Amino acid sequence: MSGNELRWPAEWEKQDAVWISWPHRGDLWQGGLDALHGDYAQLAALIAPEAQVRINAAAPLHAGIAAQLQAKGLNASQYALYNHATDDVWCRDHGGIIVHRADGGRQVADWTFNAWGGKFAPWDKDNAIPAQMARALNLPYLSSEVILEGGGIEGNGEGLILSTEAVLLNPNRNPHCSKSEIEAAMHQLLGCKQVFWLGQGIEGDDTDGHIDDMIRFVNASSLVSIIEPDSKSPHYRALAENNERLQDLRRPCGSKVEIIPLPMPRPLIAEDWRLEQLPASYANFLICNNRVIVPIFAQKREDDIALGILREAFGRRYEVIGMDARRLVIEGGAIHCITQQEPSA
Secondary structure (H helix, E strand, C coil): CCCCCEECCCCCCCEEEEEEECCCCCCCHHHCHHHHHHHHHHHHHHHCCCCEEEEEECHHHHHHHHHHHHHCCCCHHHEEEEECCCCCCCHHHHCCEEEEECCCCEEEEEEECCHHHHCCCCCHHHHCHHHHHHHHHCCCEEEEEEECCHHHEEECCCCEEEEEHHHHCCCCCCCCCCHHHHHHHHHHHHCCCEEEEECCCCCCCCCCCCHHHCEEEEECCEEEEEECCCCCCCCHHHHHHHHHHHHHCECCCCCECEEEEEECCCCEECCCCCCCEECCCCCCCEEECCEEEEEECCCHHHHHHHHHHHHHHHCCCCEEEEEECHHHHCCCCCCCCCEEEEECC
16 A cells, blocks of 8 residues: 555454444334343443444433343443433444555545435434544544445455445445445545446345355355255345356456355344345344354255355354344344444454
8 A cells, every 4th residue: 555545454454443333222123222231231242352342322321231241240441431422323334334445544435324315314423433433533533525425335355345235335325426436435535446246135225235144255265155045035135146257256456256055034024014024034144353243044954054154264262142133124134233342443
């Protein structure tokens, strides 16, 4: 890198912290907000041995959050509370993406957020989070009018970024931008060298098809990709097409990328809810230093198979841990969706 050239670090690179946005809306989660708070505290307890937990939440919520974290065994040095009011919880999508600068510093990419194509108003508080994160960390930030959510992109740390046409090229995001203009914006804010485009996403995904529910790098040269062998599944066609496209994927150096199949869980069906089939996926994991936190769904056989594949894929350096994510997918996301890593300088 030279000058102010940027690089988006891979998720397996060293992290100082993980950011989350604390849930506070009783009109969501099928009325299960109190139980969800327990899930968030559990996730914080899994992150805390590896990185500080940094929390976006309006100031009146702070005392209650601190009590729940301390009840899970966290001490005051393991978490930090910021008076950053939010509309919703999806920090992967509304949080700032922190990149490395060639001068050794860090910088925040501040994309525009419109709640996945204007689906869930309001979103003005969420859209303000990246700039607030930058000010809290005393980092410069670069803003763009391009609408992009963090769950819609996946990178390997070498400048290769994967995304889906169903999200970034959707008229509900960037109707006035061409594919090349969106790629140029990713180069400007993330230092990306090449973008590899996939097609559609899995069924039930409010985001229109985020990549982090389907395809995730486990190192610079290998990725896991969700598969669905059942031709009657609503996921089948989109996943088959994406896996066919992946055969042409190359790293910036020109070498092929190893593709590791990762199965889906059995369908999770919600009754009397806006989502009939929930977008449950084992790919929605968080890598946090020496730990990988994987969503599981109380399906012993399927959960064990997925965890076994991921343990082999990540190798002995990583502790791969499953966490029950059934309450999270009620609103359409899982562990990766509610977190945003802060890479070390």
